Amino acid sequence: MRSMSFSLLVLCLLLTGSSAQAYESENVQQLQIMSDGFAEIAAEVKPGVVAIATEGTVTTEARNPFKGSPLEEYFGAPEGRRERPREGQGSGVIIDFRGEQYVVTNNHVIRNADDIRVQLSDARFFDAEVVGRDSLSDIAVLKIDAKDLPSVELGDSDGLREGEWVLAIGNPMGLAHSVTTGIVSAVGRGRFGGEYGSFIQTDAAINPGNSGGALVNLRGELIGVNTAIFSRSGGSIGIGFAIPVNLVKHVVGQLVEYGEVRRGLLGVFIGNLDPLVAEAMGLDNTQGAVIERVMKGKAAYKGGVKADDIVVEIDGYPILDSTELRSRIGRTAPGVEIELVVLRDGKKKKLNVVLEELTEDALAENSSRQEEDESQGPLGVNVQELTDQLAKQLGYEDDYGVLVSRVKSGSEAARRGLRRGMLIQTINRMKVESVEDFADVLEEIEPGKAFMMRVKARGEARLVGMRMPMD
DSSP: OHHHHHHHHHHHHHHHHHHHHHHHHHHHHHHHHHHHHHHHHHHHHGGGEEEEEEEEEEEEEEOOTTTTSTTHHHHOOOOEEEEEEEEEEEEEEEEEETTEEEEEEOHHHHTTOSEEEEEOTTSOEEEEEEEEEETTTTEEEEEESOSSOOOOOBOOSTTOOTTOEEEEEEOGGGOTTEEEEEEEEEEEEEOSTTOOSEEEEEOSOOOTTOTTOEEEOTTSOEEEEEEEEOOSSSSOSSOEEEEEHHHHHHHHHHHHHHSSOOOEEOOEEEEEOOHHHHHHTTOSSOOSEEEEEEOTTSHHHHTTOOTTOEEEEETTEEOOSHHHHHHHHHTSOTTOEEEEEEEETTEEEEEEEEOEEOOHHHHHHHHHHHHHHTOOTTTTEEEEEOOHHHHHHHTOTTOOSEEEEEEOTTSHHHHTTOOTTOEEEEETTEEOOSHHHHHHHHHTSOTTOEEEEEEEETTEEEEEEEEOOOO
């Protein structure tokens, strides 16, 4: 019995070992297949990614720091405007568009360049001509005198999912045709400043010189143009951004046809829905874009849009936040009628709006009003009148005061806990019943002096101590 049991045990161990080896071998084969797949995609796409070198001049104003002092005679230096050469580098992607071939890159790669040269994967160089450029999307289109170039197939970024594998190909630090891999970390990330559209976020390594390069999926299709990174050191920390290819297609089409991008103008100031405001409105989420102000006489005003409306749909597409609203409007041509679905007083309302054109004058007007809005004074806080509608929405129906509409990050107001949606009722025991009252009372407080505010939020009032910042 013991001999038979021992034999069975040995047999089981042999079978187990064989099974483990077979399992390990199968895993290695699968990994090899995956590795081969990445290599094949890189080999297919790399010829369609180019290196871009730029040359230009930078004008600076030279000043003599010793001017007017006894040392001027000994350390004097000529003053005036000086020009010095400036070189830059980046990446680009060759695409086929309407029967022609173009090189797509970032506008910031070729900005202020006098000469632009494109180097192909086979080491050939070509001088490039600018077809068009667009600072608001950070896209530029170039043309080179060459035929039958290798190109990267255009994909579809609208169906992109978080977690998908992607490859980034470009020329980081001048290292031509480098390939990195990662996943899509997020979609719909907000852009910077006044830029239009959204970003794809990826953890595929993107470094200086990658700008304008390709972000491709596992089918070898272009799904984004690499453009920026978030970094404290200047190198990749796994937070990179790419412009979605569907926005690239739209901008390229406009630049090729018109030499510029024609965008729709709604004529509003927008923001994201605050959780406190959402709660006060009886909503269970913060999806949508809040209309903070409607510009008189513009498209939204003519279409019946009002301040405090929450845009939740455009032409049947759900609007998750202000970034998506800006993207949809920016990708719609002027003169097109759109259907907005807004939440007003807890009810959905459909509005038809004919978009106007975002001209340079309109953009300048918008920027000046934005700067005016963001002129938050020494405390870093904007306030607005407490209208009957806002009082009803936020639960301040029997109260007085001014409503905090915006708080600048890092400001005195932010450090002391002021937040959007709070009600400021008194300053140093003086009632504040209007925006004018608020400005008048603060004007009397000297820099460096401590003072207190009575603020109210969620039905509770409290005192907040502050110190007027020094000039």
